[in-house]
Amino acid sequence: MSVPEDRRYSKEHEWALAERDGLVLVGITDFAQHELGDVVYVELPKPGDRVTQNAQMGEVESVKAVSELFSPVSGEVTAVNDDVKNAPELLNESPHEKGWLIRVKPDDPAELDSLLDAPAYAALIE
Amino acid sequence: MTSMPDTPFREEAHDRRRLLMERSRPGRTGVTLPASDVPPQLMPEQAMLRDDLQLPEVTEGEVVRYFTHLSQLNFSIDTNFYPLGSCTMKYNPKLNEAVAATPGFALAHPAQPEAQVQGCLEAIFTLQTYLQEVSGLPSASLAPLAGAQGELAGILTLRAALDARGDGHRRKMLIPDTAHGTNPASAAMAGFQVISIPSTSGGDIDLDAVRAEAGDDLAGVMFTQPTTLGLFDRNAIEMCRVVHEAGGLVYGDGANMNALLGRAKLGHFGFDVVHMNLHKTFSTPHGGGGPGAGPICVTEVLAPFLPGPIVVRRDDGSYGSEMPAQSIGRCGASQGNFGVLIRALTYISLLGGEGMLNISGNAVLNANYLLAKLRSLFELPYDRSVMHEVVFAARKRAGATALNVSKRLLDHGFHAPTMYFPLVVPEALMIEPTETESKETLDAFIETLERIDAEAAADEEFLRGAPYETPISRLDEARAARRPELRWRPAEE
Numbered sequence: 001m002s003v004p005e006d007r008r009y010s011k012e013h014e015w016a017l018a019e020r021d022g023l024v025l026v027g028i029t030d031f032a033q034h035e036l037g038d039v040v041y042v043e044l045p046k047p048g049d050r051v052t053q054n055a056q057m058g059e060v061e062s063v064k065a066v067s068e069l070f071s072p073v074s075g076e077v078t079a080v081n082d083d084v085k086n087a088p089e090l091l092n093e094s095p096h097e098k099g100w101l102i103r104v105k106p107d108d109p110a111e112l113d114s115l116l117d118a119p120a121y122a123a124l125i126e
Numbered sequence: 127m128t129s130m131p132d133t134p135f136r137e138e139a140h141d142r143r144r145l146l147m148e149r150s151r152p153g154r155t156g157v158t159l160p161a162s163d164v165p166p167q168l169m170p171e172q173a174m175l176r177d178d179l180q181l182p183e184v185t186e187g188e189v190v191r192y193f194t195h196l197s198q199l200n201f202s203i204d205t206n207f208y209p210l211g212s213c214t215m216k217y218n219p220k221l222n223e224a225v226a227a228t229p230g231f232a233l234a235h236p237a238q239p240e241a242q243v244q245g246c247l248e249a250i251f252t253l254q255t256y257l258q259e260v261s262g263l264p265s266a267s268l269a270p271l272a273g274a275q276g277e278l279a280g281i282l283t284l285r286a287a288l289d290a291r292g293d294g295h296r297r298k299m300l301i302p303d304t305a306h307g308t309n310p311a312s313a314a315m316a317g318f319q320v321i322s323i324p325s326t327s328g329g330d331i332d333l334d335a336v337r338a339e340a341g342d343d344l345a346g347v348m349f350t351q352p353t354t355l356g357l358f359d360r361n362a363i364e365m366c367r368v369v370h371e372a373g374g375l376v377y378g379d380g381a382n383m384n385a386l387l388g389r390a391k392l393g394h395f396g397f398d399v400v401h402m403n404l405h406k407t408f409s410t411p412h413g414g415g416g417p418g419a420g421p422i423c424v425t426e427v428l429a430p431f432l433p434g435p436i437v438v439r440r441d442d443g444s445y446g447s448e449m450p451a452q453s454i455g456r457c458g459a460s461q462g463n464f465g466v467l468i469r470a471l472t473y474i475s476l477l478g479g480e481g482m483l484n485i486s487g488n489a490v491l492n493a494n495y496l497l498a499k500l501r502s503l504f505e506l507p508y509d510r511s512v513m514h515e516v517v518f519a520a521r522k523r524a525g526a527t528a529l530n531v532s533k534r535l536l537d538h539g540f541h542a543p544t545m546y547f548p549l550v551v552p553e554a555l556m557i558e559p560t561e562t563e564s565k566e567t568l569d570a571f572i573e574t575l576e577r578i579d580a581e582a583a584a585d586e587e588f589l590r591g592a593p594y595e596t597p598i599s600r601l602d603e604a605r606a607a608r609r610p611e612l613r614w615r616p617a618e619e
Contacts (some may be wrong), residue, residue: 038604063603064546066307088608 001125002030004096008112009121010054010072015096016112019103024073024112027100028060028091031125036062039091042084044069044101049077051104053111058101060091069101073111079103142195143597146182147614149192156186180616199597201541203412207567211515211544211556212306212354214384214406221476222409222469231468236460240446247445250461251437253471257421260482261380261400262391265429267436267450268421268467269457276401276420277312277379279433281348282454283424284375284399285316286431288345290452293373296345300369302331304355304548309348309379318345325550329353329508330361333368340372350379351392354548355508356493356515356556358385366396375399375428383407384489384560385514388482399424408470419466433457488561489514492568496557499572503579507551515558519551526582528553530589534581537595538574 003009007017013032017025033039041061051057051071058069081100084090090099106112116124175181184192202208208215226232234246254266270276281299288296299318301309303325310320321339324332336347347369352358359365366376378397384407386392392400404410404419412418424432434449434456447461461467477485490513497506497516504518520528532542532555544556559568581588593599 038607040604040607061607063607065549089604 001034001122002096003118003122003125005118007096008072008115008117009124010070010115011124012054012070012072013125014070014072016072016115017100018109018112022105022109023078024075024104024106024109025100026072026102026104028069028095029121029125030095033092033095033099036060036067036091037064038062039088042088042091042101044080044085045077047077047080051075051077051102053114060088071104072115073104073106074108075104075106077102078105145614146184146189146192147180147616149184149188150180150182152183154183154185154188156184156189206539206541207559207563207571208541209543209557209559209571210541211356211517211558212381212547213412213544214381214403214514214558214560215412215541216384216406216409216560217562218409218411218469219473219476222472225472226465226468232465234464236464240444244445246461246464247437247447249471250464250467251439251445253421253467253474254437256471256474257402257423260383260387260391261378261397261402261423262393263397263400263423264426265432265436266421266423267432267434268419268462269433269435270401270420270422271458271463272418273381273401273403273405273420274308274312275457276403276422277308278315279420279454279457280399280401280422280424281312281316281318281377283422283428283431283433284346284377285318286452286454287375287428290431293345296343296374298339298341298344300336300339300344300347302349302353303550304353305348305350306354306379306381309350313348323347325353325355326361328360329355329357329510330359331365333361333364336365336368340368340374342373344369344372344374346374346376346398348377348379349397350382351395351397352382352385352513354382354556355517355551356382356512356558357508357510358513362395370396381406382514385486387486388479389486393423393425398428404466404470409473410466410469417463417466419463419470421462435461437461485561486514489559492559492561492563493557495565495568496559496572499568500557500575503575504555514560515556517548517551518555518557520553520555523579523582525586525589526579527589528555530582530592531555531575531578533600534578534589534592535574536593540571540574 007015009015013029015027015029019025039060039062043059045051045057053074054070056068057071060067060069080102084099203215203217230245234243250268254268257266258264270279297319298321299313300321300323302323313320323335326332351362369376375398376396378392378400380400380402383402399422401420401422405412430451431454432450434453435447436450437445437447439445493512493514493516497512505521507519520526520531528545532545535542546554547556548554
C-alpha cells in the first residue's frame with residue numbers, strides 16, 4: 001500500500017498535500033480506494049464552497065457501498081477535479097495523483113499539522 | 127458470452143437471449159385488423175408516433191415465446207431458497223392470494239359509500255388491532271404504501287409531535303452505524319440532522335455515545351431491534367430511557383420483526399413509533415412484484431399526528447374512516463394498498479397467536495443452525511447467538527470473498543445472501559433463512575457452501591469466474607455503474 005511522504009493524512013483516509021502557492025490538494029488514500037473497491041461515482045463540493053476539517057464534503061460510491069468524504073482541512077474550495085467526475089476509475093488507478101478531488105485555500109495552513117504524517121498513517125492502516 | 131458448443135440445444139439457448147427488436151423481420155405482424163368501416167380521420171402531427179421510433183415486427187407466437195422464456199428466467203421464493211438477509215424472503219402462502227381475490231375485496235371501489243364496504247373496513251380495522259397487538263402500541267395507521275414510505279411517515283409523525291409540543295428546535299436524530307440506509311435517508315428527508323452512533327465490540331449500541339448526544343437539541347433515535355447484525359441489542363431499553371429522559375422520541379424500524387413475533391413487543395422496550403413491513407414479516411409479495419405496505423404503530427401521544435385515513439369502529443358497531451385530528455396527511459389516494467393488507471390479515475388469521483410464536487421460534491432456530499454449521503467456513507464478527515439472521519465475514523479463504531461466494535451460489539440455484547451490509551462488517555455475508563425452509567433445504571445450502579469453500583481452497587482463481595451456469599455470466603459491475611447502457615440500440619451497420 002502506497003503512503004507518499006510528501007503529504008499529511010486524516011484518520012478518515014483522506015490526504016492533504018500543501019502546494020507551493022499555499023493551496024492544499026485533497027484526495028483519498030490508496031488504502032481507501034483499495035477498501036472501497038471499484039469507484040463508480042463521486043460527489044464533490046463546487047468551487048467557492050466552504051469545507052470544514054473533519055466535516056462531510058462529499059460522497060464516493062463504489063460497487064460495494066456509498067461512503068462519506070471528510071475534508072482534512074478547513075477553507076474555500078478553489079478547484080474541483082472534473083476528470084474524476086467523468087472517470088471515477090481515476091480514484092482507483094491513481095488516488096494520489098490524477099485522482100485528486102479538490103483544491104482548497106486553507107483558512108489556517110497550520111491545521112495540516114493536526115493530521116497524521118506518513119509513518120503514523122502507515123501504522124494506522126497496518 | 128464465451129463461445130458455446132454448436133449443438134441444437136445451445137442454439138436455442140442463444141435464441142432465447144435475443145431481444146424482441148433482434149427478432150424483428152420487416153413485414154411480420156402479430157395481428158390482423160378488420161377492414162375499417164369508418165372514414166379515416168386526420169390526426170394532429172404531435173399525436174403520431176415518431177418516425178425514428180423502431181417497433182419490432184414479430185408474430186404473436188414469437189412474442190408469447192419471448193415473454194414466456196423471460197418469465198422462466200425469474201428467480202423467486204416459489205422456485206428456490208432465497209436467503210437474502212434483512213429481507214425476510216419467506217414463502218407467501220397461496221391462501222393469501224385466494225382471499226385477496228375474493229370479489230368482495232377485489233372488486234370494492236375506494237369511492238363506494240361506507241355502508242357498502244363495511245366488510246372491507248372491518249378487515250382493515252381488524253388488521254389495525256392485530257398490528258397494535260404485535261407492536262405493543264395502541265394506535266395504528268395502515269396508510270403507508272411501502273416500507274420506506276412507512277418510515278418517512280413515521281418519522282414525520284414523530285416530528286409533528288415534537289413541533290406541536292414546542293420542541294421544533296430539536297433536530298438531532300441518532301442513527302446506529304448498523305442501520306438500514308433508509309433510516310438516515312428518511313431522517314434527512316424529514317429535516318433532521320443525522321448523527322451516526324457507533325456499535326460496541328459486542329454489537330450493541332454504544333450507550334456512552336448516545337448519552338453524549340442526549341441534550342435539549344435531541345429529536346430522537348432511529349433504531350432496529352434486533353439489529354441488522356441479527357443480534358438482540360441488549361442496550362435497547364436503557365437507550366430508550368436515556369433518549370426519553372433527554373426529551374427525545376424513539377423510532378423503531380420493524381424490519382426485523384420476524385424475530386420477535388409473539389415474544390417481545392417493541393412498544394414495551396420504549397419505542398414511540400414502529401413501522402412494519404407487511405411484505406417481510408407478514409408474507410405479502412415482495413419487491414418488484416409488490417406492492418408493499420408499511421403500516422406504522424404509535425403511542426397514544428403520537429396518535430393524533432398519524433397519517434390517515436384510519437378505520438374506526440363507531441358506537442353503533444359500524445365502521446368508518448377518519449383523518450386523525452392533527453394528521454401529517456395522506457400517503458396515497460385511499461386506504462393503503464388494500465389487497466396487500468388483506469393478504470397480511472389472512473396470514474395472521476391463518477396462523478393465530480400460537481402460529482406467531484412458531485414463526486419467530488423457527489426463524490431464530492434456523493438462523494442459529496446456519497451459524498453453528500457455517501462458522502468453520504467464515505469469520506463470525508460477533509460471537510453470540512443470533513436472532514433471525516446471521517452475519518459472517520467471508521475472510522477465511524483467499525478468493526472466497528463475499529462477492530465470489532455469492533456468485534458461485536447462483537450456479538447451485540440459491541439466491542445470494544445480502545453482501546457488504548451492514549457496513550461495519552468487512553466482506554459481510556448476511557444470511558436470513560426464515561422459518562419456512564426445511565432442514566433439508568438448509569443442509570443443502572450448507573453443503574453447497576462447504577463445496578464452494580473447497581473449490582476456493584483448490585484453486586484461488588476459480589470463484590472469480592463464477593457464475594458459470596447462469597444465463598448471464600459474471601458482469602462487469604464497475605462498468606455497468608460507470609457507463610450504463612440502459613436501452614437497446616441497433617447494431618452498427
